Amino acid sequence: MNIGIIGLGVVGGSFAKAIRAHLNPSHKIMAIDIDEKTIEQALSEGIIDYGETTNQTILQQADLVIIALYPAALINFMQTNNHLFKKGAIVTETTGIKTDMIKALKDLIPDTIDFIFGHPMAGRENRGLDYASAEVFQGSNYLITPTENNQQETINWYASFVEAIGFKRVTFVTADQHDEMIAYTSQLAHIIAVSLINSDLENRNTALFIGDSYRDLTRIAKLNEDLWTELFLANKEELLKAINRFEIKVQDMKEAITNDDRLKMKGYFVESTQRRLKLEHEDSKFTQDSM
Amino acid sequence: MNIGIIGLGVVGGSFAKAIRAHLNPSHKIMAIDIDEKTIEQALSEGIIDYGETTNQTILQQADLVIIALYPAALINFMQTNNHLFKKGAIVTETTGIKTDMIKALKDLIPDTIDFIFGHPMAGRENRGLDYASAEVFQGSNYLITPTENNQQETINWYASFVEAIGFKRVTFVTADQHDEMIAYTSQLAHIIAVSLINSDLENRNTALFIGDSYRDLTRIAKLNEDLWTELFLANKEELLKAINRFEIKVQDMKEAITNDDRLKMKGYFVESTQRRLKLEHEDSKFTQDSM
Known part of the structure; x- marks a missing residue:
């Protein structure tokens, strides 16, 4: 599987490391980060297989895209790149709000992808790739807010995926909840x-x-x-x-x-x-x- | 040195374990606890050398007495036992309040002992000897509130003593502070x-x-x-x-x-x-x- 991670901060970086540590090593991990040095560091530490500072080829290849950006940056990323996702890709975001985010992205999600709203309840008070770790998700909660556009099997698959990288419990909740x-x-x-x-x-x-x-x-x-x-x-x-x-x-x-x-x-x-x-x-x- | 510990809860028990772990093993550690089973457990685990449920001989022998009781129990203990301390003994308490405690104990401290008001800024939210550990004090703050009756050298000695069992920093403060x-x-x-x-x-x-x-x-x-x-x-x-x-x-x-x-x-x-x-x-x- 080709996995694209957008934003190699503490959350995106931990996803990359946890996937590397806990899943099949044949998965190709690709990342986009606006900071050239972060990409270089991630490559040299073997956290990712390929990196770009703006999308060139990654979204076109990725079967799973994990967007680990702040709310405003996520919306901006979708506005700029929403036409580039591979057909059939599973795309997920990781922000801490759902009602507003679902509204904001409503018209930016193409029909050709399955977009999952999710919230990993784990993190670090420090920022950046240096604080990312393969273990930060261990024992943590994951919240998924399904929308009417999600395929049930996609959501179930993604729940298993996050459990496989360390989350202990996935809960499906409405945006309001x-x-x-x-x-x-x-x-x-x-x-x-x-x-x-x-x-x-x-x-x-x-x-x-x-x-x-x-x-x-x-x-x-x-x-x-x-x-x-x-x-x-x-x-x-x-x-x-x-x-x-x-x-x-x-x-x-x-x-x-x-x-x-x-x-x-x-x-x-x-x-x-x-x-x-x-x-x-x-x-x-x-x-x-x-x- | 004969060391008496009054109350083998999480604080008193940790004092016993930390003294055992970090100081000269020839110190004799004696403890009073109202709970017979706690004394038995402490003896069988080798945490203390001798125990009593009410004072029989311990206060008469102890060179250092660490009273690890709650405020009301401390006052009560002093009322009952203040005539039993060995002449020249160093006696200390560990409660989290000082102005009221110094007032309450003022007339209960005999001239023959050096009584130090102290506050170990460490503990556990769980109670009892089971949660005591030799390491709970590591890296913690210790506050000492000197009174006019304390000998400076006694206070300095006690500061070194608590540092030796793991506290990282001793601060001398007034009761108000x-x-x-x-x-x-x-x-x-x-x-x-x-x-x-x-x-x-x-x-x-x-x-x-x-x-x-x-x-x-x-x-x-x-x-x-x-x-x-x-x-x-x-x-x-x-x-x-x-x-x-x-x-x-x-x-x-x-x-x-x-x-x-x-x-x-x-x-x-x-x-x-x-x-x-x-x-x-x-x-x-x-x-x-x-x-």
């Missing part, structure tokens, strides 16, 4: 991390006073401002709802603390403990196709 | 984790939609409700200030998102990224005695 859940699990988490670290007072040598909790909670405060501004605004309504629900819980807690209401405080902690235990239990299950 | 910083780095982090997981809507199979961000941000939502209720209320004023500052940042972010204010959003993300990078840089330094 996807965006509602992601607003909470991913976007709100980033808002919280940013707000936590930005609420620190200056010049107080915070590093001397931190444990793993603070390290963990601020890890994702290091983020790409262009990408996340795009993602947040493309899912604004759901995100604001998630923030509001979170703010209410913080407010409840503040009230209980202010009133020395031990009973309420303990109730919140017992609830959070139970929820986290349940999450760990569910997260440790390996299941497929929970549609 | 300690509680102000901990309100932010530890207590607020726990409030956030609890509020995040408790703000989830029920029955929506959240585990299928999570990545490492959500896993990391909710890890500490699993917490001991009695301990944390004590800790929060003992540091109420500083904690409420920290929550308020955090809430303002969330509010600012919400406003920027509501108004599609890309410039402000990007500004917040650039700031959080810079702060996190600075934190990583400072956190990676190994320094001592930053008083």
Whole structure:
């Protein structure tokens, strides 16, 4: 199979490495990246077999195209290149929003390809090929949002494909479900991390006073401002709802603390403990196709 | 040296294991734990040399006593046992609050011992000896709050001692500084984790939609409700200030998102990224005695 990867950042690069590590070595991996040096590095490290900085021949040859670009770049790529895909190709994208993205690409997807909207729930807070790894997908969730234009067998095949390169669980969800859940699990988490670290007072040598909790909670405060501004605004309504629900819980807690209401405080902690235990239990299950 | 450890939970147990693993094997490690089975387990695993469920002989023999009990249990232990310490013993506690604790123990510390208020910034969200390990302190911060009754050389010796068992950095701070910083780095982090997981809507199979961000941000939502209720209320004023500052940042972010204010959003993300990078840089330094 000829596999084309568009964008050799941490996601595209990890796809390339994971395919190389976990699948039949006879697959030809080709990549397009606007950065010449990234292509050179990927070639010299043996991550890809062939590379281009703009499409010359790759889209015409690829049976599977994985577009690992930011939302705006993905739309732009489709506008420029949508007439070049091989007939019958499976093409997929990897962005963190679905409702807006499906709308944006609606008229840009030719009838001759099967285009799958997908979201690998894995990544790194660092950017670029240097942080890509064959193992970054291990044990992670993958979300697929089928559209009416998808062939069921293509989607099933792609689900098996991502499981073969390391994802532990593929879930099929509607665009609305996807965006509602992601607003909470991913976007709100980033808002919280940013707000936590930005609420620190200056010049107080915070590093001397931190444990793993603070390290963990601020890890994702290091983020790409262009990408996340795009993602947040493309899912604004759901995100604001998630923030509001979170703010209410913080407010409840503040009230209980202010009133020395031990009973309420303990109730919140017992609830959070139970929820986290349940999450760990569910997260440790390996299941497929929970549609 | 005879070392007495009071409470073989995750902190006390890790002290025992780390002393065994990193220091001269001729130190005699003795422990008091109210749970007979915990003492039996610690003896059979060779973590301790001798154990008791209530003090019979340990405090009379120990040159160093590490009290790894929750705040209320610590006060209770001192009330019951403060006349039993060996003359000249170094005694230390490990709780996460200092102003209230120093006040509470003020009249309970005999002149014949050197009592050090300390806070190991390491732990596990799970309780008990089973989760103790010799490595849990590796690379962690240790805070010491000297009082007017401490001998400088005792404090310096204890700082070296905790570094020898794995802590990377010891900082001497006043009780006020300690509680102000901990309100932010530890207590607020726990409030956030609890509020995040408790703000989830029920029955929506959240585990299928999570990545490492959500896993990391909710890890500490699993917490001991009695301990944390004590800790929060003992540091109420500083904690409420920290929550308020955090809430303002969330509010600012919400406003920027509501108004599609890309410039402000990007500004917040650039700031959080810079702060996190600075934190990583400072956190990676190994320094001592930053008083």
